Amino acid sequence: MDIRKLDAQNWLTLDKNYMDEHRVRNQLLHEKRSEVLQCLPESVDACHEALEEVSDFLCERFPNNFDMNIKNNQKIVDNCMTGDKFTVSGRDPNEGVADALEAAVRLTMEDLSVLMMNGEGEYYLAASASLFPTGWTVQQRIGWTISQLHGPVPLWHQHVANSVDKFLARLTPTSPMERSNYFIEVKRPDEDLTEILYRPKALCEKELVNPLPSEILVRRERQTFRRLPRTGAIVFGVKTYLTPLEELPMQELNNLAKEMRSWPDYVGEYKGKHLWGAKVLEYYQKQVEEGKIEPEKYED
Incomplete structure (x- = not known):
């Protein structure tokens, strides 16, 4: 699982892509709200607590960008970059169940996303605002257990499922954790940022079987x-980073090529290697020939 302790000061991030991605989020929430945002009725308290935790963290960690004010017995968070204002506490009890998580x-x-435990002791997707998905939508999978969500992942049930269950059970409010994941994405030349980030069907279009290096992206999560301390639910956060293959540091490119060669066929198929693998290795070999990378040595 590659789980490691999370520095609590770095729970949520802020970088130079904030405004561009904020515009994408607004567009998706306006045009595809039901596809990217779903909350089951039992998640309402956890969603409100998640908004409180997010708002308090952002105001403390990034005081030049977020501000908290008290007005008419309500806590209101002000996004100084966008002008958005959201009521954090003292919210209207009649508002929609998804409004707090959307804020x-x-x-x-x-x-x-908000993970809660069901009657069988399994965590399930009780609420989610997943605007940048890879191969699925919240509308399809709301209410699914962790095991169901990872059904397509090779060897999940054999090698990882028990570890995940134990990890989630041990998680406490004072022990946040993190891990990293990555995919290879192939984009069409005419795609905009919304189309690149919102990938509900596939990261690699089948017609793009001979992509240019500029059309291959390393998509990290x-x-x-x-x-959450009050409700006991788990907030699962995913920050997406996009790096064009041509901008990937040489050591990371070297690591990627080495890892690709180690994949069994079923892992390569799951990751879409047949669509982009040859081009990645061709680009890698070019960097080796130009002396930018010290080639790995492999036994025959």
Whole structure:
């Protein structure tokens, strides 16, 4: 799982892509709200607590960008970059169940999901604002257990499922954790940022079987896990980073090529290697020939 302790000061992030991604989030929440945002009725308290935790963190960590005010017995968070204002506490009890989580994800650069435990002791997706998905939508999978969500992942049930269950059970409000994940994405030349980030079907279009290096992106996910102190639900955050293959540091390119060669066929198929693998290795070999990378030595 590659789980490691999360520095609590770095739970949520803010970088130079904030405004561009904020515009994408606004567009998706306006045009595809039901596809990217779903909350089951039992998640309402956890979603409100998640908004409180997100708002308090952002105001403390980034005081030049976020501000908290008290007005008419309500806490209101002000996004100084966008002008958005959201009521954090003292919210109207008649508002929609998804409104609190929507407010939280409009503030962050992270997608946010709420995991709760069902009667069988399994964690399930009780609420989610997943605007930058890879091969699925929240509308399809709301209510699914962790095991169901990872059904397509090779060897998940054999090698990882028990570890994940134990990890989630041990998570406490004072022990947030994180892990990293990555995919290779192939984009069409005419795609805009919304189309690149919102990938509900596939990261690699089948017709793009001979992509240029400029059309290949390394799509990283920084995944965070934090248990909420009041409701006990778990907030699962995902920050997406996009790096064009041509901008990948040479050491990372070397590591990618080495890892690709180690994949069994079923892992390569799951990751779409047959669509982009030859081009990545061709680009890698070019860097080796130009002396930019010291080639790895492999036994025959």
